[in-house]
Amino acid sequence: MRLISRFNAIALTRSQLAQLLLFSCFLINQVQLVSKTDVEPYPLPQPISASDLRVLTLGESAIMAKLLGVWLLSYDTRAGQIIPFERLDYDRLAGWLKTIAQLDELSDYSSMVAAGVFIDVKDRQRQLKMIELVRQRFWEKPEINWRWMAQAIMLSKYRLKDISLALSLAQDLRIGAQGKGIPYWASEMEVYLLHDMGELEAALLLIKAMIDDGAITDADELRFLNRRIMELEASMQSNQNNSSNIQHN
Amino acid sequence: MQRLIIAKYTLLEAHKRSLIVLFLLGIVVCVAIAAYAASLSMVDKQATLAAFYAATVRLAMVAVLNVYLILMETRNLEQENTFVWLGLPVSRMHYLLQKILAYSILATGLALLVSLPLWWAGTDMQIVLRWTLGFYLELLVTVSISILFACLFRQALISLSAFAAVYLFARSALEFYQHSSNIIDRGGSGIEIVLAWLVKLCTFLVPKFEQFASASWILHQRIFDTDLLSILPQALLFFGLLTLIALDRLCRRGF
Numbered sequence: 356m357r358l359i360s361r362f363n364a365i366a367l368t369r370s371q372l373a374q375l376l377l378f379s380c381f382l383i384n385q386v387q388l389v390s391k392t393d394v395e396p397y398p399l400p401q402p403i404s405a406s407d408l409r410v411l412t413l414g415e416s417a418i419m420a421k422l423l424g425v426w427l428l429s430y431d432t433r434a435g436q437i438i439p440f441e442r443l444d445y446d447r448l449a450g451w452l453k454t455i456a457q458l459d460e461l462s463d464y465s466s467m468v469a470a471g472v473f474i475d476v477k478d479r480q481r482q483l484k485m486i487e488l489v490r491q492r493f494w495e496k497p498e499i500n501w502r503w504m505a506q507a508i509m510l511s512k513y514r515l516k517d518i519s520l521a522l523s524l525a526q527d528l529r530i531g532a533q534g535k536g537i538p539y540w541a542s543e544m545e546v547y548l549l550h551d552m553g554e555l556e557a558a559l560l561l562i563k564a565m566i567d568d569g570a571i572t573d574a575d576e577l578r579f580l581n582r583r584i585m586e587l588e589a590s591m592q593s594n595q596n597n598s599s600n601i602q603h604n
Numbered sequence: 605m606q607r608l609i610i611a612k613y614t615l616l617e618a619h620k621r622s623l624i625v626l627f628l629l630g631i632v633v634c635v636a637i638a639a640y641a642a643s644l645s646m647v648d649k650q651a652t653l654a655a656f657y658a659a660t661v662r663l664a665m666v667a668v669l670n671v672y673l674i675l676m677e678t679r680n681l682e683q684e685n686t687f688v689w690l691g692l693p694v695s696r697m698h699y700l701l702q703k704i705l706a707y708s709i710l711a712t713g714l715a716l717l718v719s720l721p722l723w724w725a726g727t728d729m730q731i732v733l734r735w736t737l738g739f740y741l742e743l744l745v746t747v748s749i750s751i752l753f754a755c756l757f758r759q760a761l762i763s764l765s766a767f768a769a770v771y772l773f774a775r776s777a778l779e780f781y782q783h784s785s786n787i788i789d790r791g792g793s794g795i796e797i798v799l800a801w802l803v804k805l806c807t808f809l810v811p812k813f814e815q816f817a818s819a820s821w822i823l824h825q826r827i828f829d830t831d832l833l834s835i836l837p838q839a840l841l842f843f844g845l846l847t848l849i850a851l852d853r854l855c856r857r858g859f
Contacts, residue, residue: 406779406782406783406786409776409779409782410776410779410780410783411776412776412779413663413772413775413776414775414776414778414779414813414814414818415659415818415819415820416820417655417818417819417820417823417824418655418656418659418819418820418823421641421645421652421655421656421823422641424645424646425641425644425645428646429644459820459823461820461824461826462823462824464647467646467647468646
């Protein structure tokens with residue numbers, strides 16, 4: 356009897372039952388939507404300029420940059436499925452990354468995700484777009500973005516197998532690094548690339564120019580570079596000897 | 605102590621209405637939001653947590669304190685409770701100053717309470733102190749704005765709307781200034797230029813809250829773009845002027 360009276364207490368009226376059914380239909384519909392196997396990616400919206408967004412941030416543009424960063428990074432995940440980056444519009448993506456960089460000028464977040472996350476695609480054009488973005492960001496704030504420029508050099512050389520691109524990035528890194536407190540090894544990457552390309556004379560001239568320039572003041576670094584000059588000169592001499600031996604034979 | 609009876613009862617009323625519980629609840633919610641945001645961040649999770657907390661708690665606590673103030677003071681003025689208070693041997697100036705004193709004490713406690721999680725999150729002590737001081741000055745200015753609007757409009761909804769409009773505009777005043785300057789330099793249509801000048805003029809009439817405190821100091825562990833000496837006179841000027849105008853309105857009012 357007590358059970359029946361309890362059941363009566365929670366008995367539903369017709370209108371409540373109709374509402375419950377309607378809500379159940381809505382839930383089933385939602386579950387079906389989520390479990391669809393082929394999820395169409397939402398196109399990335401047109402980027403909004405940083406100056407327009409700043410007005411809405413109530414003076415906390417760095418927080419807005421962080422939120423946009425999280426939103427952009429999670430854009431490839433929709434309805435429990437991961438959409439490949441290849442299906443994202445990289446022009447718009449670059450626009451959003453630029454907006455993030457302008458909203459928080461002290462952060463290297465946009466360069467980091469460009470060189471560390473969004474470059475991870477098979478499409479060469481998209482990879483190049485991300486590398487160009489890193490280059491642009493580097494020229495805007497060299498002291499903040501130099502790490503990702505160094506990363507872009509390595510990726511150009513080993514993943515894209517484009518040593519001329521790597522060399523042009525390394526040249527930019529060397530020129531942009533002057534007087535910015537960037538470690539010497541980063542600005543010397545051009546030397547190593549020239550060495551790898553077999554351009555020993557160019558590498559030698561570059562090291563000598565860097566020393567003569569007076570940009571390198573650290574005694575240990577100068578000693579290291581002088582040793583490198585000697586190694587390069589020895590390599591060049593041995594190359595010369597080998598070629599003259601071949602000619603003689 | 606008898607002379608400070610209005611301030612004492614204003615604080616007692618805040619205690620009776622569990623305002624402190626509301627502050628604590630707000631802080632807990634802001635910490636939860638910040639923790640969620642930090643969990644999504646790829647780098648600097650600790651700094652992100654502290655920065656998100658600072659940004660959300662600043663907005664939330666200004667809202668809670670000022671909504672409470674406006675609701676209480678408009679109710680007092682609407683229901684003529686002020687008349688009863690003025691039956692005491694205190695002048696209207698004393699009444700208003702004691703009210704401001706009570707809300708300033710609440711603001712002091714709130715600023716200290718809000719700064720504790722920042723300190724706990726491992727933010728540099730100098731940055732926490734500077735942020736807390738900026739936040740406290742912002743609370744003081746907003747208290748004077750709310751008191752003025754409560755005296756001026758005497759209706760909760762209108763006072764709250766006016767406060768929200770002024771506060772949100774003041775939080776983005778520098779950006780509005782920059783935006784309108786760009787429009788003027790670019791040379792838009794006639795109406796655009798008139799509106800831009802109007803907005804630019806309005807930015808001079810509000811305190812620049814963007815300079816008072818910023819979550820980016822906490823995010824980057826460095827204070828920049830602002831100097832305490834530039835915001836202190838600004839805060840004192842607005843606080844003093846708004847209090848004087850509120851006093852003038854209260855003295856002119858017939859009870």
